[in-house]
Amino acid sequence: MRAKVEPILGVMKGRFGVTRVRYKGLAKNAHHLFVSCALVNLVMATKTFI
Template sequence: MRVAAKCGTIKKMEDNPVKMKTLLLKYEKGKASILAKVEHPFHVIKNLFGYRKVRYKGLAKNQVQLFTLFGLANLVLATRCQGKRPPSWSESDR
């Protein structure tokens, strides 16, 4: 299973002697922690940079633009981890 299981299906499971329910919960928690780490750059690109739709400019140009955006998102996230806040976009316009 690569997609997160729905809560209802886990709740319906009976806690049998093999402890399948607890094993499945640990497995799902591992998947959720990976998903949370992967989703942060997408959040930065969509909400901070406003990049929601891709215009077709050619596959190579779109790929370069996405690589650049993900590189910038990594820089933003790195500054957040260090406790420094990047300047807001309105301050850079001055």
């Protein structure tokens, strides 16, 4: 399970800068996380696996 999750977290950290949570409100932190997850899904879907 860990091997499936780590590339996704790498894309999240590398491309979208998801490293730490800033204390600017729970709603804003949740929104940033959800948008980042959606964008990672789009990035991972466009990759071609051979």
